Amino acid sequence: MANPVYGKKAAQSRNAEKIPDSLWVLVIGFILFLVWAPFQVGLFNGQQVDFEKPLYISAIIGSLMVIVWAAIYYKRFKLEDQRDLLALAVLLLPLTYFLSLFVASSHYMAVNMLLIQCMYAALFIVSLYLLRQKQVNGIIQTAILTVAYLTVWFGLMNWLGAWNVAGGVVGWFSNTVKAGKYLDAVMTDSNGLRLTSIFQYANTYAAFLMAFLFVAVFALIRAKKWYGTVTHGFMLVPIIVSLLLTLSRGGLVMLPVVFVLLLLFQKPSRQILWIIHLIVAAVVSLAVINKVTSIGERLAAVPDASAAVEGWAWLLIASAITAAISWAVQRFAAPWLDKRLEGWSTRKLSNLWLPIGATVLVAIAAFLLIGTSVRSILPANIETRLENINFQQHSVLERFTFYKDAVKVAKDYPILGAGGGGWAALYEKYQNNPYTSRQAHNFFLQYLIEVGILGFIVFMGFILFVFYKYIKGYIRNKDQDDFNNGFFYLIIALSILLHSVLDFNMSYAFMGLLVFIGLAGMAEAMDRKPLSNKWTASGLRFGYLAVVCIAAIAVFFVSIRNISSANAAAEAKAVVQISTSYEEIKTPLAKALKNRPGHPESVILLASLDNQVYKQTKNEQFAAESLAVLQRGLKDEPNNKQMQQQLITLYDLQGKSEESYAVYRDNAGKYIWDIEWYEPLITRSFNLGNAAYQQKDTTKEQQYFQTGLAAYEHVVDGVAFLKTLPPGQLQGRPFSVTPLIALSAGKMQLMTGKTAEAATTFKQGLTEDFSDATNKEVARNYLAALQKQGQQDQAVYDKLIQSDASEKAKIDEIAATQY
Template sequence: MSKPVYGKQAAPSKMSEKNSGPAWALCIAFILFLGWAPFQVGLFNGMRVEFEKPIYVAALLSGLLLLVCVVLYFKTFKLDEQRDLLTLAAILLPLTYALSLWGAASHYMAMNMLFTQFTYAAVFITSVYLLRQKQLNNVIQLGILAIAYLIVGFGLLNWLGSWKLAGSLVGWFSDTVVNGKYTEAVMTDSNGLRLTSIFQYANTYAAFLMAFLFVALFALIRSRKWYGQLMHGFMLVPFIVSLLLTLSRGGLVLMPVVFIILLLFLKPVQQLLWIINLAIAGVLSLLITNPVTRLGLELNTAFTSTAALHGWGYLLGASACTAALCWVVQHYLAPWLSRKLGSIESRRWSGAWIPVVSVAGVLIIAFLFIGTSARNILPANIGTRLENINFKQHSVLERFTFYKDAMKVVKDYPVLGTGGGGWASLYEHYQNNPYLSRQVHNFFLQYLIEVGILGFIVFMGFILFIFYKYIRGYLKRDNDDYNNGFFYLIIALSILVHSLLDFNMSYAFMGIMVFLGLGGMTVVMESRPLRLRWNKLWIRAGYFGLLGIGTGYLLFLSLGYISSSSEAYAAKKLVNVSQSYDEIKAPLVQALKTRPNHPESAAYLSMLDQQVFTQTQNEQFLDESYAVLTRALEGEPYNKDLLSQLAKYYDLKGQSEESLQVYQDNADKFMWDINWYDHLISRASLLGLQAYAKQDEAGKQKYFDSALASYKHITDGIEHLKTLPPEQLQGREFFVTSTIALNAGRIQSLSGDGEAAGATVKQGFINGYEDLTDAGTLWTTDWYSGVISRSQELGAAALKRALDAYALGQTDLGDQETVNKERYFKTGLDAYAHAAADEEWFSALPAEEQQGRGAMITSAMLLNAGKIQYLSKQFQAAAATLQQGLNEDYNDAVNRETARWYLAVLQRTQSAQDQAVYDKLIAADPEEAVKINEVAVMPL
């Protein structure tokens, strides 16, 4: 039987003089890459040009490191054992993503994931060769710890108000720093402020903190130097406090799970030292969490040096005390425990009883902090998060829904998957309710969706083999090799376990850490000689040849993608500051040369062309818009923005039926997007009314049936949402909008079902319109006028309440009232648009059908619609609407008010004053001058 080979025997004991210099250079470059990555490589799943360039740069840098590694270790590389074969197997991971490009839901996101997976493979292979050399291994471990400690310090700088200092430290190389501040290093959501450091997402930062808290604890206990013990002990408190400040329930729930799993790898003395040192840091962290939380909340509102110094005083004082106590434990208690318990460590299962007891201890602590008033020692926001930990909590229920919907995708794309980013592209088609989540919140399920069963088997076989061989070899390995491997096991295991509940691996830096961890485990795993003779020159040369060619090709692609991304980002910034069509278009054209289906660039260029067409009526711009859209949609058939632009193109061409067809053909892709169905029903209704006016019975019925079928989809969906558990949030709003109610109700009325029409309109006009919908007379001039006037009143009142709430610091109330304001204003403008459309439509009817039917646009409607547009900051539209409502009778109060608001719009926008209207208004009432100014300066 062949003997297993362990890391120490397999690794060269000393680097040759020839390779020592290059190897050290590669090691330093590798550490610098790891230090660059966390501040650059963010989320890569979305369609945002800001996130894509660092992905391509990471692929470029890691590819260059891999090529250097290939050159450096070509002569010493042998295919003698299982460890060597894993460096070949790593190439299969990006290859499965390359296969999934065939039929990918989004070519753009699939390519991004291919580059990312190549980065992971390059990091894995490079780390396997570097970490075999003990000195380089130690340096890399120190480098990783230094990076982790800097990330924690960076987060606490932001929490304690020193965001300018934090931004200046990384702003010279990070695009995430805007106006001197790192974007969302402290994020805000419904739970209040949450610490995120570099990650901009609190739960992923919690996963990072959990992993490196245990790494720091391990480094503390392993260290034989007093300064090492003090340094690592000092950092335990910042890790724990930062973890609490993330308010991450997943982090708090999974931390003890991972801790107990890790204890199983330790001997009893080490287990006790882990528990004692962590307990010391935990108690001191809890003592300062309240004041540090309170001061952080204050400092993120208004910075004062006194409060900042107090916050740092608490942190540094507790950290120093922890460091001193941990040193005492390691210096005095650890040797005593080794003498007392050393004899039992050789006994079988001696390392199991402490983890078993720890489970009971964790359950008791969890009960105290979740089920009793003991949680009151924590800040209120943290206590509330703990109190809400249960299986009926909305985030838990939502995750279960994600997982069920994910399996629907797998069923339809079983073998090769959907390609990278497949869930983000497809989830709206499969979702059970209208949640917004471009992530499955489970890394393994998301991986299965993207590469299918074939790729998933490859990936799981790869990581499970490494874990299996590491664990088998753990019992037989000498202490030094075990320690090195355990450092990396902690990182990989912690992040992967947390990724069962969240999308940490959607941050490329976290993925890099996991594959670095897998590489470190591979170096010291049990590795048997290969039975087949793989170590032949032609096999080794072929492997390195293919690796070099593949890497070179991806490096070439990455250079092109970096250039394209730079042009796309430049154009995106120009959109906000330039009015020059040619200036904005130039970088977009360059961006699309390399990537013709880049969705964001295509959408921007198409939008520009359509805007220019509306100004010039030059068909050339529409033709270019169509060419750009159709080319992009070949690779992005599920991109909502591109499809909406295509529908708009048909609208501009006057091809209303083709526009409707875009919405009908793609409605199943966006099953819970109420705006999509709003547009669909509006277009079907308009075409049906046009056919009705032309007495085209077949056409009328076709379009009316389409609109009513979509309306039924909405009402069925509303009923389905009532079946959700009461604790589960439904996600986006899904309701009968005023536009849908007016269109569907009108169709039902014309189809002879007046009762259904009345019921439909009532669904779209609630919370303030009940008396109008109960009046019995709909679609008349008076009814429309009443709706528009009521919308203006309700919206203005909601606006005032929102402004008052913001002034008092009541952000949640202010946000809710802002939503109310926008909904009321939209209802009023929808009613105004329908009244105008009705006036035009009724005029097209045969004369005999016009009797006693239809609505007319009145001056009162124009006044209230103009007010709504003004209060919505649609100043140009407001001026046009109000001007349309003016007449020569300035004795009429409505006309004077219309003129007042019209002149106020001009004054607010600093437009040329309409002197004729002003003179007539002041002549009628001199006090109007003051009233105009009051409207012009009113807060909005």
């Protein structure tokens, strides 16, 4: 086997080096993983139970790859330069997640995120050394581009009526294909149809497309063969059309930002080529976007083979035209530009003029498309999205709210963070208004929440060092092939990370993989400053390999255990659909909980099952098991609302009203905008307080009423605050003084001598439906409270008496009651 090359001679000797036979195993495995990953871990990270198994499989693959890498490289591995040091430094990233595990708000999500970080670290290490082989570097670049291009065509197949073909191609290995169709490859929301391809989320797909649009342009200009130029040129229109079909405003906003930044790295002749190719592709894409959009919308409603053929014809012809122009530009214009601008390229700051000009052009284009009627050349749905780009638009206001709330969480978990999935577990406790978002829509803030200041400094230090060292070397050596290889990876990492300031792209494990491979590609090409002799000691390097292998083995076995648990949980869910047998359902659940006693879905399902059986049989054995399962689950998942609700259900079935009330009371601070939590808390406070009043237990009566009225004031204050939200910001979930809240709170006020306040409270809960029993009771108490003060609301009184004449006596009875 040929020796891997390190140190100062790497650049010269590895160019002619052949790939060792043993390395092909790792290369092929790496490429197969790249092909498999988009359809498995293109979905959410460790925050959703339905997607956990592919993540564990990915962690296993990552651990196996790093073990194979260690077996191949262990005799020649040395910590010789700063690139090798990064292989050591990357281990600090999963280490910070391991530390946060001890203070995690959700043990389940924290373990999942730890495994994901281990997978990222493993892929970084393997990539860092694989990419040192020039031939392997080229193969991996080709594989990444191939996967990206296939992802684009996969999305367009779903848009242009070939969803059955797309689903059939990936259905045999993807669990996201149902009835032959990939779920939500084209999704519908309030904006209409949006293309998402494998991601099922349009904004993340837009980030992916933005990255590979620029990679395609870079590859086009760099291609040495005509078929490479034509292939990459052909893909420009499908990528731009797909980007427009996502309707992602964030993608359109970040696109010019990333474009201008990338131009800064190019010499003037290359800058002009970038601009020419993108302008040509954009103009051709705009020429066909109306047709492709309308045909896709028609096909989503009614299958139409002729329309599908027409749509494909428009797209393919436009792509072919762009490919031909791209080839012509590269064949004739590129050499001429290089020759004419050779002298200009040597001038100081010469690479700044075109980016500055591009910024001005982008600003003008943005003004025309956003602030004038020029946007009418676009399809109506895209025009509407552009029209709504402003800082008062609801999605912008909501993101600013997320960011402010994220800072609140970070302040309470400053050092080690709240563990993986910390935002998802805690956001309801800190949210400004009742929105629903298990993602903070900012990767960096979410990372800060999860690992605290310590982990955030480690992460930012790591990525900034890689970018700094690569960019510094690139500026000095931009014409060297090694640094051009690195620029391929910089485009990917920079594009995704910048867009992640606005969205949760990195919550998709596949996007995270691309970023860490991108970081490795830059690290491989950066300046190779040698390390001091102390780093080359055999004990240190063998110790490193031992730590890496031990960690990989641990990840392997933990992931195997978790897969077993996930399989058992999935089996239980399947059995529930076809069987009512307690033992048949419980058996896989018990297996799932044996390995992971805090597995949320299994805990909830088994507790629900035990509660149902207990309700039917009153056998305390089932109640005891339900309680034990829930208490153990809540130990790991103290913020899991569904577990809390199952515990309340159990206590209610047992007649333990005070215990169920205590669950509502003690956890109210975790769900501050959940009216479905506060309504039962307030009504139960009244019921228990009223029972204590009947028993003449003044102390308990006051305790219950104080809690209930404090919860009521929380709701009133919340309703008042929601009225102060900016006009463009959506409130989120319903939050108001419901009739039941008004009835219970008003009664508590009435019984504590606050008659005027009670009347006001009752009035808030009134509705127009006097056939409703609750509304009748609210009206009855409202009128009685007024009568106590010598007042009357004749309109309400007439409606109530008209609906039921017996209400007059009931009103008088309440009004005469002395508390």
